[in-house]
Amino acid sequence: MLRTNLSVLFVVLGTLAVYTAVANMIPQVASEVPVEMEIGSDVTPEQLATIGEELYAGAGGCMACHGLGTRAPDLLGVAGTNCSTRREGLDCKAYLYESLTEPGVFVVEGFQPIMTDMRRTLSEAQIWALVAFLQSQGGEITVTAADIPQEAAGADGAGIGSAGGAPAGAASTIKDPVELLRVSICLACHQLGEEGVALGPSFDDMAGGDPEYLRRSILLPNADTADGFEAVAGTMPTNFGDQLTAAQLEIIVRFLAGER
Amino acid sequence: MSGRGIWSLVAAGLLLMAAEPAWAQEALAAAPEYGDFPLIGARGAVWIAAQVHLMFAAFVLGVPMFAVVVEAIGIFGGEERYDKLAKEFTRLLLVAYSATAIWGAVLVFVLASLYPRFWAYLTTVFAPSMWVYAGLFFLESFTLYLYYYGWDRWRRGLSKKLHLGLGLALNVWGTIVMFIANSWLTFMMSPPGDLAADTAPQTVQLWSAIANATWMPINIHRLIANVVFGGAVVGAYAAYRFLAARSDEERAHYDWMGYVGNFIAIGALIVLPFAGYWLGREIYEFNQQMGITMMGGFMSWLWIIQAFLIGVLFLTGNYYLWVGMGRIPGAERFMPYIKWMLVVLVLGTIVWATPHTMIANRREIAEMGGTHHPFLGVLGVMSAKNTAVNLMILTTFLSFLMYRRANKQPVVSWAKTGTMLQGAAFALSSGIVLFYGIYGYFVTAIVRIGFSVYQVLAVLACIFLVIILDVVMMRGATSRGAIRWGQMPARSQYALFILAVTFTWLMGLMGFARSGIRQHWHVFEVIRDTSPQAVTPALGPAATMISTCVLIFMALVGFIFWLGGLADKPGAAAQPVHHARPEG
Numbered sequence: 043m044l045r046t047n048l049s050v051l052f053v054v055l056g057t058l059a060v061y062t063a064v065a066n067m068i069p070q071v072a073s074e075v076p077v078e079m080e081i082g083s084d085v086t087p088e089q090l091a092t093i094g095e096e097l098y099a100g101a102g103g104c105m106a107c108h109g110l111g112t113r114a115p116d117l118l119g120v121a122g123t124n125c126s127t128r129r130e131g132l133d134c135k136a137y138l139y140e141s142l143t144e145p146g147v148f149v150v151e152g153f154q155p156i157m158t159d160m161r162r163t164l165s166e167a168q169i170w171a172l173v174a175f176l177q178s179q180g181g182e183i184t185v186t187a188a189d190i191p192q193e194a195a196g197a198d199g200a201g202i203g204s205a206g207g208a209p210a211g212a213a214s215t216i217k218d219p220v221e222l223l224r225v226s227i228c229l230a231c232h233q234l235g236e237e238g239v240a241l242g243p244s245f246d247d248m249a250g251g252d253p254e255y256l257r258r259s260i261l262l263p264n265a266d267t268a269d270g271f272e273a274v275a276g277t278m279p280t281n282f283g284d285q286l287t288a289a290q291l292e293i294i295v296r297f298l299a300g301e302r
Numbered sequence: 303m304s305g306r307g308i309w310s311l312v313a314a315g316l317l318l319m320a321a322e323p324a325w326a327q328e329a330l331a332a333a334p335e336y337g338d339f340p341l342i343g344a345r346g347a348v349w350i351a352a353q354v355h356l357m358f359a360a361f362v363l364g365v366p367m368f369a370v371v372v373e374a375i376g377i378f379g380g381e382e383r384y385d386k387l388a389k390e391f392t393r394l395l396l397v398a399y400s401a402t403a404i405w406g407a408v409l410v411f412v413l414a415s416l417y418p419r420f421w422a423y424l425t426t427v428f429a430p431s432m433w434v435y436a437g438l439f440f441l442e443s444f445t446l447y448l449y450y451y452g453w454d455r456w457r458r459g460l461s462k463k464l465h466l467g468l469g470l471a472l473n474v475w476g477t478i479v480m481f482i483a484n485s486w487l488t489f490m491m492s493p494p495g496d497l498a499a500d501t502a503p504q505t506v507q508l509w510s511a512i513a514n515a516t517w518m519p520i521n522i523h524r525l526i527a528n529v530v531f532g533g534a535v536v537g538a539y540a541a542y543r544f545l546a547a548r549s550d551e552e553r554a555h556y557d558w559m560g561y562v563g564n565f566i567a568i569g570a571l572i573v574l575p576f577a578g579y580w581l582g583r584e585i586y587e588f589n590q591q592m593g594i595t596m597m598g599g600f601m602s603w604l605w606i607i608q609a610f611l612i613g614v615l616f617l618t619g620n621y622y623l624w625v626g627m628g629r630i631p632g633a634e635r636f637m638p639y640i641k642w643m644l645v646v647l648v649l650g651t652i653v654w655a656t657p658h659t660m661i662a663n664r665r666e667i668a669e670m671g672g673t674h675h676p677f678l679g680v681l682g683v684m685s686a687k688n689t690a691v692n693l694m695i696l697t698t699f700l701s702f703l704m705y706r707r708a709n710k711q712p713v714v715s716w717a718k719t720g721t722m723l724q725g726a727a728f729a730l731s732s733g734i735v736l737f738y739g740i741y742g743y744f745v746t747a748i749v750r751i752g753f754s755v756y757q758v759l760a761v762l763a764c765i766f767l768v769i770i771l772d773v774v775m776m777r778g779a780t781s782r783g784a785i786r787w788g789q790m791p792a793r794s795q796y797a798l799f800i801l802a803v804t805f806t807w808l809m810g811l812m813g814f815a816r817s818g819i820r821q822h823w824h825v826f827e828v829i830r831d832t833s834p835q836a837v838t839p840a841l842g843p844a845a846t847m848i849s850t851c852v853l854i855f856m857a858l859v860g861f862i863f864w865l866g867g868l869a870d871k872p873g874a875a876a877q878p879v880h881h882a883r884p885e886g
Contacts, residue, residue, distance in 0.1 A: 065845030071600040073838035
């Protein structure tokens, strides 16, 4: 009986040892907690790039998609070399900033528009730090402390671990619904007449829709998924409640519901 | 933190469940954010308590599901041996039930004392459901005791059917209890979309917190996984009793019991990936970034380990069946096929465990010469992996079919046609799986993902059709000889231990994946984990922790099964259990 017990013990411990050893032999990647780091008004471009590198590998979550080839373009070593020629009329700095804050405006050919607006998770100062880091990948860093809005610099909301400052959002003075849809980047995924991209449901088909449903779809886009669009569910930004004023939200809802 | 302080916090946490909102809010603000635990830290303590509790809970929820089915087979099939088996399953349940409750209490105490503020938050949101949970737990306990202790008293006629009803009720209470507990942990993963960091917990709608995005997928996944787990642990118990058996009769009984446990575990395992697929899809729909973190982010290597473990499960489960065929007259005609089935399983495991889209740093990318390995990058894509796993499922099903038919000789006139139809179903299903696997290389990713549905449907249709045909075809079949229960080599029983340990370890690994994708959040993107241990560990340390939990569970389960078995020892006060020799 003792021999049986020892054999059973050996099998159990041996199996556990093998699994533990295999799991310890593979590359070890932990999910680090974002570290608080201040971006002061006197920060240098090189310091910004260093902070950006940490964000790239950490709180920004960039490496979940970039650098793996299939989901999003490779950026390491090349982002700074082709950024000035991607979009006509935009220099490298402006293009990279746009890619981080309005990712639906331009999607590199061959890739799906899965990138989210980084203003949801990063502050303005952190986004500029990312731009500086990306420029450093084969190019010249032209981001300076002057690019960072004063209110975004310093300790308030600029720490790497912070959830990010308030997004710029649609200018609060705009009252024209079509213009609001444009500046809110809605047309990057929805079609309105000849304008926009048919990734999500078309705005033209929403006339006569329930205003309450439309309002909820804008403020809580994950609450419902329109039939036939399950594949892109979860990609709509959830920060329109922060970006739009209450009046602007109502202007858009009324417009979409058919009061055109 | 002193012992007195801990107990004060526990008391405060429990009181909060009944607190008025305003008082709850004040207490919540006054509570320290985190406590500390010697040696392993607060997170380690909660990890072990939660994991071991979950293992016992999975066992006591899974076993009643098949115990009641086995009892029903005994009642309606008129075979008493099934009734005895169901009772023996339930006896294991009884002794494991107390351990579940004890570890549940330990979990509550460590949560309340080490994460007091977060615990207060959860109790404020979920208090009513916690009271219902406690009430149902009582109901479940009493139903279990009635079910077990009434077994011999209510064994004939209507009273036996009422007894079966008790078993069904036990399952209903247990399932509701699990659904309630699942709502708490899925709320942490996928809270309602309108919840923000500054949302007062008193204002959170209970039902919206319960019915969150991942609640139902987790419920279904756990229901099935509990059956798998229960079957595996029962199999290991039977294996131990087989090895320790002193008579042929006893050995025969536990050989049969081990076979039934393994059949339940592997049978339910075959459908588990479909529930997992639904859960993964819901996670992506809830938050794309969370899904990417899980599958392609820092957890990407976890799926390679998972593939390795599932490969072990398939190989070991099939090995047990193949060895078992040695005690079935007539099985020798299937033996030549086994080596080819082994080839399919080994190749399938290799393909499934091939790394593809792994998170890599700059140095690793440079060493590979690109973001993907020049050779493995082609082999490790989902088209190849889906094909591999579907063929492995078909192969395992074929093993079961051979085992089932080994000593049977059909007498129906269309037996040959039926067998050919079954063969055609296997061939067609494999052909569809292979076709979409190859075609997947020539289409875009979004189209390729849809192909997995066709592959799965082809496999399920084959399993369904073949089983129906087999059941009808084998009616009145003659026997080539009785199964020689008990005449199994000892190595087959060690395979059952490996299965139980692997299932348990896999459960811990998947628990780490589910919990770890929240990263440094208690409630994803709502309540941040600011404790010193907020980092989500790499697989190495996580594996060490999982092994520790499995070891604790196995040691305790061994101990309480030993206690439960004392009644069978000669000279014990209780009436010894006589085991009928199964006839196969």
